[in-house]
Amino acid sequence: MGIECDGASYHSSSTARDRDRLRQQVLERLGWRIHRIWSTEWFRNKPEQIRLLVEKINKSQ
Numbered sequence: 001m002g003i004e005c006d007g008a009s010y011h012s013s014s015t016a017r018d019r020d021r022l023r024q025q026v027l028e029r030l031g032w033r034i035h036r037i038w039s040t041e042w043f044r045n046k047p048e049q050i051r052l053l054v055e056k057i058n059k060s061q
Helices: 014-029 039-044 046-060
Strands: 002-006 034-038
Touching (some): 002 039, 034 046, 039 046
16 A cells, blocks of 8 residues: 655646656556545644545555
């Protein structure tokens, strides 16, 4: 399982979005599951983001 934390300022660049999309596609083809956390959601509601992450980890085992 891969976990990514993304921020809006980083993703304002189209090349960054394309690079992330390509990386995720490659990893998923290799059997990875990717869980993405947006920084705005993390700062807005950290306990909920942790709960969702733990839930995903438990489901992946």
